[in-house]
Amino acid sequence: MNDELNLLMKTPPKSGTQRFIHDMFLFSTFTGLAYADLKNLRYDNIVRKEDGKQWIVLNRPKTGTASYIPLFDIPLRLIEKYRNTAIAGLDGKVFRLCTIENADIQLRKIAKAANIDKRLTYHMVRHNYATLCLSMGVPIETISQTLGHRSISTTQIYADITRTKINEDMTNLAERIKGKYKL
Template identity: 40%
Template sequence: MRDVFVFACYTGLSYSDIAKLSYHHIHKGDDGEDWIIIDRNKTKNRCRIPLVPNALKILRKYKDYAWNESQGLLLPVRSNQKMNAYLKELATICGIKKNLSMHVARHSFATSVTLSNGIPIETVSKMLGHNSLRTTQVYARIVDKKISDDMKKLKAIL
């Protein structure tokens, strides 16, 4: 369950999209890299997400997992309720005070993985499959580091 959560942190996919993720969602992009191309369950918007090495590593780990092969899926995903229960248990064991859930992984992708590393909000919005930039701004808790980095760029220009 931990790997599915981490995979969500690296891709921004929701529980329902990861639960249906199969081999036909993986494509080679024009850049020669592996991408997930999937229509979101919730909005039906197409998401195009380049796979970072750590996400690919997780997919490779489960490549020959018997349950995945029989179902045609990429990851061993249990029910959302069961996933969230495991995550709560994992948080307790690790001393994490935050209420971990699959949605927290999506939020982490938007804030910690992408925005705070300089990925433009418009790009993040497209990868998350949002209908509007306004929806993404809910996730876009701008951190002090991002503000500081942006201001350094401005100071260099001025």
Template identity: 40%
Template sequence: MRLVRDIFLFCCFTGLAYADVQKLKRSEIIQGTNDELWIITKRQKTDTTSRIPLLPPALEIVERYKDNMECQIKGKVLPVLGNQKMNSYLKEIADRCDIHFNLTFHIARHTFATTVTLSNGVPIETVAKMLGHRNLKTTQHYAKILDKKISDDMKRLEDYRL
């Protein structure tokens, strides 16, 4: 189950979809201009290029699996299990953690867009590029969700004062 947790967290810190992390090759992690490591890959769904700097938590996960035999043989970054098996384990993790909603790999991508990037001031155009969106409107969906959360949080604050 640690593997499933690691892959889910990797997606939270990279924004990659399940299909993209499953096919991610070691050759798609390259050294950027400031000696930082970047993922440069084509999204399976849209055939657009995603360019994502590797944040330290994601880099730790990459390092954890660099000597994995399956990864070495296939040239992959992570030994991703089949989608059905991964989601089954995610459900089990959610149950153990008392999470009362359907935990999926898309939630990891959503977390990257909202909590990791937009909430921390990363411009929406940059987020769109990292997510491999062709259209900014697709990324704006995440910003609307963020606005709703801000509104709900402020409502709770108002109710608390009363």
């Protein structure tokens, strides 16, 4: 997943439409927002907390549970990039998105241009988000909350455990138990 993400970020899209779809794919990858949630994202869902950091706070229509998603640099920059443009959303929405079918067609073209052999779809961004978070050491309980899942077992379906993550976890375990037990 990290390889595809790097290729995607390094390959400039060919048209304005592809650039927007590319950016929205990245936005979803770094927030875990499903396409429907992204399409309905409103500025009043973006909340500044006491520490000054901005969060997306919304109830997921699919599950009826709340999602609390911290906004990091890339999503924040994308919000600002499209604010007050022709692509900005209407009536308080952050973005104006096309249909998911049209977005997926553009993603196929973007993947081909970036030499990504995998078929890119918006459905995969939640999986990408969970895998990215896990690979960076975020606990699955936290990922489950940001995705708005009712149970961790749902999050486990989304989260592909990578060999790199397994290696890191086992190396950390080996360091913690080193010298504690004698044979």
